[in-house]
Amino acid sequence: MASLAATRIDHQRETHTPTSFVVTFPTDQLLRMDSGVALAPLTIAYQTYGQLNAAHSNAVLVCHALTGDQHVANVHPLTGKPGWWDVLVGPGKPIDTDRYFVICSNVVGGCLGTTGPASRGPDGRTYGLDMPIVTIRDMVRAQSMLVDHLGIDSLFCVAGGSMGGMQVLQWAALFPQRVFSAMPIATAARHSSQNIAFHEVGRQAIMADPDWCGGRYIDCETRPEKGLSVARMAAHVTYLSDQALHAKFGRKLQDRAAPTFSFDADFQVESYLRYQGRSFVERFDANSYLYMTRAMDYFDLAADYGGVLAKAFKGTSTRFCVVSFTSDWLFPTSDSRAIVHALNAGGASVSFVEIETDKGHDAFLLDIPDLVATSRGFLDAAGRARGLG
């Protein structure tokens, strides 16, 4: 693990001068947020892959999840690891960068170059908790400004999993004419009580860390690494399934023949979790974690349509492919079914696939053959309907 100082410097580099494209909108192009605040200036950091065709009809917007970022299909500048959706995005992959122009932007409230709590506001001070609360709709509004900026009127596809899937649903509801096809994966039209509860645990873990410093840790030159690490550990357990943990770790001991009768990480699963916590703090900002979880908690698409989800999709011409995973207990298949029922009631064209896997919620990020085949089949058919080669 990098030293605290080195980690902080790398982070600050990616926050203020990211290794991505960056657009900063003129201050009269405000982001009007659900909280009532108008944010300006808005900066968006984003990656693109492939070429936009002459008709501007082959753009795919990929939306990232809670702890994701714009580095969907390239080596990550902080971790050196492959892109987070390398299994689906790239040359010859289902989201084929030889055919499509793929865009992925860091969401508003994020920490890799888009305006968020670690950014500096107009007065030159770090936002911290003065950053307005961000909603999924705010993220989508900001993305629509980026898509406008790139000269794209209608997206061929909007795709994403988990919080990314929430953005997909919000895009389809807010801008139906701009979304030819949509792939919401392992997601829900509203965040459940249990999921809000798990998020609150993570937030309290961060805020309990004295190095969080009331949210002003950048000014304090500290980092709430322990709190953020605990938050990540708690969340990470929910991304896996009981079966996956049993298959991967069971009760196996870590590099020892017998229990040590201590609080050392005797079990492999403990050692794994501690590693997940430690490595997360190298690439993520604690306040961004607060904002991202809050955005998900607040998400309840039906609430904007009189409590009737079908109204969000009434008369839509977008084609949908909804995907869930059998062992995902964070966003169970019942959440996806609720989306499918609403889409059916709204008269939409929908494919729904529940994929059998023991990998839990994390499955949407993994090389699951049925996920690869499903996305490829859906996008190939949508591409033919769109007249893409």
Place this chain on the structure above:
Amino acid sequence: MASLAATRIDHQRETHTPTSFVVTFPTDQLLRMDSGVALAPLTIAYQTYGQLNAAHSNAVLVCHALTGDQHVANVHPLTGKPGWWDVLVGPGKPIDTDRYFVICSNVVGGCLGTTGPASRGPDGRTYGLDMPIVTIRDMVRAQSMLVDHLGIDSLFCVAGGSMGGMQVLQWAALFPQRVFSAMPIATAARHSSQNIAFHEVGRQAIMADPDWCGGRYIDCETRPEKGLSVARMAAHVTYLSDQALHAKFGRKLQDRAAPTFSFDADFQVESYLRYQGRSFVERFDANSYLYMTRAMDYFDLAADYGGVLAKAFKGTSTRFCVVSFTSDWLFPTSDSRAIVHALNAGGASVSFVEIETDKGHDAFLLDIPDLVATSRGFLDAAGRARGLG
């Protein structure tokens, strides 16, 4: 919430001079622990209810869960709340204190009067992390010393849920001749990888709190309240079910008509969880939490019998009543079925009831009519077989 100082003083009173019966064994009556350490002197704090009959044949030992204590059927000296198993234990209740002599002791490693990390060792210093690691078998060995001390050879019943259920299984395996009947409820013969993972999150939350002070917070005159509170919050979510949380809270807001666009506890479930965390620290010791969770993690009854659980119960004459709850995802019915299969293979007399409820793991503590009826029926039949009036 009581002030920090007042809470600390109340705690210390219950640790050192509890409002319970207390037995301290002579130093030559050692507790030989699985870690290899011999603990002396051993003090056990316990409650009893009802009268031991002349034949000493009507004693019921109730084993408490992770955050439980000996106050099973009386008002709690710290919280002022009813006993934790008031629904099952008392006059006319299934564990009928008019018929049975009920014993409940604080487990070794606990914090309400039995020797644990908050107790003072022979040198007068608080144990802290110098307390040896405690196993479920150590808890049971200590309980057997108490039962000997009370002049009881054979217990009419040993009953408990969750970690209490682990002790029930361990009693039946270790002292089959001393257990006439056994009620392991919402438990498992070994702790799962997922459950170890959740426990590790809680431990890391405590240890991340600078007021934990390397485990010596009593000497430091601090208390790791924030860390313990986060640990409790994380655990508490796992005690409930998604359905129960949805039914109880859904996405309802707390005393407000609209979201505040802040990190306040907007949702009722957040407010509820924060309260659970705050109130827990009033009655529990952080190091005890570490020891209790570790004891559960280490529990793997089959491992002591060549990996074959049935061997733990071979030829037993104990009658068993195994109970699980449909919505308990921490100790799912599959864990109870594994116990039942082993008991069947061992030739034991077993009743097994899976109770339909949406209350999750917490169900074992609640007034669930099927639980009350099942325990009453089982104990009444066992009582007749034992010749109790």
